Amino acid sequence: MAEMTGLHVVIVPAWWPSPEQPINGVFCTDYARAFLSAGAKVGVVFPDLVSVRYLGRGTSIPWTPRVFHEEMDGVPVIRIRGLHTALRMPWAQMHRFRRWLRRGLALYANRHGRPDVLHAMCAIPSAWACTSLADPLARRVVVTEHAGRFDRLIRRPCNGPYVRAGVDNAAAVVAVSESLVRKMRSGGVQREIDLIPNAVSDSFVASAAPTVRKDDSGRPVYRGIFVGRLTENKGIRELIDAALTLLDETRFSVQWHVVGDGPLGGEIERRYEAAGAGDHLVMHGFREKEDVALLLRESHFLVLPSYVENCPLALSEALCVGRPVVATEGSGCEAMVEQGDGCLVPIGNAERLAEAIRTLLLDYERWDGAAISERARRRFSGSVVSTAYAEVFRRVLGR
Numbered sequence: 001m002a003e004m005t006g007l008h009v010v011i012v013p014a015w016w017p018s019p020e021q022p023i024n025g026v027f028c029t030d031y032a033r034a035f036l037s038a039g040a041k042v043g044v045v046f047p048d049l050v051s052v053r054y055l056g057r058g059t060s061i062p063w064t065p066r067v068f069h070e071e072m073d074g075v076p077v078i079r080i081r082g083l084h085t086a087l088r089m090p091w092a093q094m095h096r097f098r099r100w101l102r103r104g105l106a107l108y109a110n111r112h113g114r115p116d117v118l119h120a121m122c123a124i125p126s127a128w129a130c131t132s133l134a135d136p137l138a139r140r141v142v143v144t145e146h147a148g149r150f151d152r153l154i155r156r157p158c159n160g161p162y163v164r165a166g167v168d169n170a171a172a173v174v175a176v177s178e179s180l181v182r183k184m185r186s187g188g189v190q191r192e193i194d195l196i197p198n199a200v201s202d203s204f205v206a207s208a209a210p211t212v213r214k215d216d217s218g219r220p221v222y223r224g225i226f227v228g229r230l231t232e233n234k235g236i237r238e239l240i241d242a243a244l245t246l247l248d249e250t251r252f253s254v255q256w257h258v259v260g261d262g263p264l265g266g267e268i269e270r271r272y273e274a275a276g277a278g279d280h281l282v283m284h285g286f287r288e289k290e291d292v293a294l295l296l297r298e299s300h301f302l303v304l305p306s307y308v309e310n311c312p313l314a315l316s317e318a319l320c321v322g323r324p325v326v327a328t329e330g331s332g333c334e335a336m337v338e339q340g341d342g343c344l345v346p347i348g349n350a351e352r353l354a355e356a357i358r359t360l361l362l363d364y365e366r367w368d369g370a371a372i373s374e375r376a377r378r379r380f381s382g383s384v385v386s387t388a389y390a391e392v393f394r395r396v397l398g399r
Contacts, residue, residue, distance in 0.1 A: 008041040008116045014121050033075070043076045048081040049082070055083070066081055120141055131170055139171060142174065154184075179335060223256075225296060225302050227260060227296075326345065328345060
């Protein structure tokens with residue numbers, strides 16, 4: 001019997017892909033697919049509060065909330081979408097999110113039946129809204145926390161009471177990483193916290209590394225990849241510095257593939273062009289998950305030099321494909337990189353980053369891709385994650 005057979009779970013995400021932000025909350029879709037594959041009846045109710053800053057950017061945003069009935073791989077999604085501004089008053093966002101959630105849950109129940117459990121993604125606004133409903137469902141809320149700056153968030157006077165109420169009133173609390181558990185403890189959360197990492201889609205399966213071709217000078221050419229937002233706290237500037245340093249390497253060459261968008265995208269291209277190395281860089285922009293899986297299979301290694309992370313999917317997805325990684329020590333990535341998975345470097349150190357990439361590539365044959373993938377699948381596969389959540393859900397329901 002599948003682990004979740006007989007369970008009816010509605011996911012209430014704080015983020016979900018939208019026309020304005022197609023990558024936002026994409027990890028939540030992996031939860032829905034994993035739970036469905038494990039035998040659960042799964043639905044999603046998403047109060048899509050669209051910020052006024054997206055006005056005039058080419059998407060249609062209702063001035064007043066409208067209901068959209070959608071479907072994702074067999075999972076019904078009720079999206080209540082409308083223009084929103086909190087006018088710098090977090091309570092306005094919280095209460096609007098709850099009103100739209102209440103409406104969405106009623107519509108969902110009429111079409112698909114009442115769920116057993118509400119799975120809230122993040123303490124605010126989701127868990128607070130779910131646990132403050134005037135409905136028995138409010139006592140059957142499991143919250144999974146993802147907030148990278150949870151310890152700071154819970155201390156803010158404007159947000160803290162809502163964060164604390166969402167965590168304190170949930171039937172069970174899950175964190176996606178050891179570093180996040182530490183931040184929650186630092187923020188004063190004393191209750192039991194289950195540790196379950198983000199689920200990785202089945203699209204990311206083990207594959208042999210691509211054949212290494214030679215350039216005109218006889219150097220092996222490796223494909224390095226970065227996946228994520230192109231922002232300062234992802235270590236983008238250090239990555240550019242390291243990559244440009246390696247242009248002088250005589251023993252190998254690296255062609256970089258950058259997947260994602262963000263404010264530093266233009267800077268990456270300008271610096272490569274200025275170095276006369278435009279042919280060593282491919283900018284892919286935002287790509288769908290299946291495309292990311294293909295690009296990882298076509299790459300030799302992944303670099304993620306972030307300043308702070310919880311459970312970055314780019315890292316776990318690359319490991320599930322069987323690719324060695326270079327990531328940062330002290331960022332939260334270190335808990336995900338086991339012995340034999342790759343190299344760790346200090347945060348913000350481009351010189352050490354370049355040296356780690358050099359070390360990884362000069363002895364590339366030593367990396368056992370099949371073993372890397374097997375270790376990662378034991379931790380991050382959808383079946384492993386859904387089994388852990390089945391135990392949490394049944395504990396909450398007393399089954």
